[in-house]
Amino acid sequence: MSFSNNTIRQNKIVTCFIEELVPQDHLVRKLEAAIDFSFIYPLVRNLYSTNGRPCIDPVVLFKMLIINIVFGLNSMRRTCREIEVNVAYRWYLGLDLLDKIPDYSTWSQNYIRRYKDSDIFEEIFEEILTQAYQKGFVDFSTVFGDSTHQKANANKRKSEKKIVDIAKKKYEDELLKEINEDRECIGKSTFESIEKSECVFDEETGKEKEVKNTKTITVSTTDPESGCFHKGEKERCFAYSHQTMCDKNGFVLGVSTVPGNVHDSVSFFDLYDKLMKGPYAHLIKNVSLDAGYYTPAICRTILENNQKPFLPYKRPMTKKGFYKKYEYVYDEEYDCYICPNEKLLIYSTTTREGYRQYKSDPKDCSQCPLRGQCTQSKNMIKVINRHLWERYREQTEEIRHTKKWKEIYPKRKETIERVFADCKENNGLRFTRLRGLKKNQHHAWLIFACHNLKRMALWSWKGA
Template identity: 50%
Template sequence: VKASANKRKFEKKVVRKETRSYQERLKEEINRDREEHGKKPFPQDKFDKEESKEIKESTTDPESGYYVKDERTKQFAYSFHAAADRNGFVLGTIVTPGNTHDSNMLEPLVDQVIENVAKPEAVAADAAYKTPAITNYLLKNEITPALPYTRPRTKEGFFRKHDYVYDEHFDCYLCPAGEILKYSTTNKEGYREYKSPKHICATCPLLSQCTESRDHQKVVTRHIWQACIEEADHLRHHEDVKPIYAKRKETIERVFADAKEKHGMRWTTLRGLKKLSMQAMLTFAAMNLKKLASWTWRAPKMA
């Protein structure tokens, strides 16, 4: 939702990166994983080290966020995150600055729905929500993830991630040339690192398709919750899950389309998160009432 703010009037500020909702859970699992591999757990200060980022803050509406969609679309905006049921009724909503990534808001949004309505049997979302943290959260809460296929993001001419086969029993990867990439460490982002033998890779005929590193070493990473992503990919083909994902375009996508086209949610004249949250809740409440009215309305019988 475009904010009521001039995109040319801003100040550059350095701010602390926001803590993700799953951070504490991830810390515990990282240290447990390191101990299982014979590594020392990270000290607390390793995680507590403050990370900062530079942002553009509007002088007109400081609570909005600078949203960059592409080269042509750059503006101060707010993001409306919403959850709908199979019939298109909005069950919950959270408003954030436009520079907040969608994936950071699914967990608090589902928690809101669980608290106010009930625990859903499944959650259908687009590719932006297909992350290790989200799939882990859903499966841990016995909620079926209905998520789409995501194509590999590998450079043209290089082997893709699935060309390196993971051996769960020996906890290692096999490269296309048949060499073993052994476990090296688990970093503080939650990724295990598997590294190839440099002396063998240096003379490998497939090196140019494998890595551009100066030391000729290939590093493959695997998140400690990667099994949850793989389970979500497996469920994607299940006959019970396919129609759930197909419903997404008829429900939540329709909600946002109607909100923009019929309820003026392309832009706002209000400023501040509190006022925008009120606008979102009132708009979605009105849309729910309209749908309920259309369901209960009966055409008068002709005399």
């Protein structure tokens, strides 16, 4: 009995002094002062049973994840070991020095049984962003977008070739409708889809056959949901791509995770559409992106939402010594191009990809003194492709010459690029130990939620 009394006395002493052991300017104090995590309880109430033994406090579980990400511990096993000996971490979790730390496997079991099919990760991200906005830290007037690759937990040498269906693009139906309208006007046959067919080898017949809307890709046998990524001098690897948007203050507004082999101009639409359906869509006036997003479809989408796209100059992909496309003048009234030798290129047809083709008269080209700088075509015909939505890209190009562009676009390196650099260096965004698209999307929400939380905590503490 005397032993129990001593234990109670020790607990009271520990509770009294643990507060004094944590420095007043420690980051955990700033995190605790920034936000009250009790909002998690109503979000997860339906995931817990009212019967059985008491569960581990869900706020403690999610705070353990915050410690894991904010302090760059990466491993949950290591996080639990650090919490055992770190007084500041114990104070943040509301635990005394003698309290038992949850086992490292506790979180993984809770994820499997409760959280994997829930929206709790996105809801935590949204709540932190909302509180940051209410404190005046977030500015939605201009959003900066880009994507970054996170190396997957997959061996690059363990892969196989696989034929997969081509994912339908968001704008495909609208573009296909305009393509077919154009072709019907000139008596051409219509298309059923934008994507071309592919010839594949049929093992049963021993011959090649045409398969529509498919393509051959390299798939990891370790993590099939990741994508094979290879760009420039970078090493080929399997990765996930996080399409991200932030404001001018570096607060992340949204993130969408896709396989690493999905191009930025394709994954852009999912995140953008989500922002446009959100409560702050009416506040967004400008969208700043890099050259990878400089497509007619993206320019059209942004402009039709009454927003201004701020994109960089993109060098024409023309052979050295040949005329650039902008040196051929487009006459909008007569719908034709005028070449540097003042000859006409007349509209001929509209391709499956949505490009209107303008062709020259071979009689003009055969005698042209500038043909060596214009075309190497054997049939003496110069062809210029103009996208059906090219006018939107031309409007974007006009914006590039304004003072507003010179003010906004250079901030990309101070905003979205800075966010990626910080999260890769400090928050575990460089590589992932998780496998599967859903798990990595959940983890991405947590990483950027922690990024926003830390930023809000530091700003709130500084202004206090």
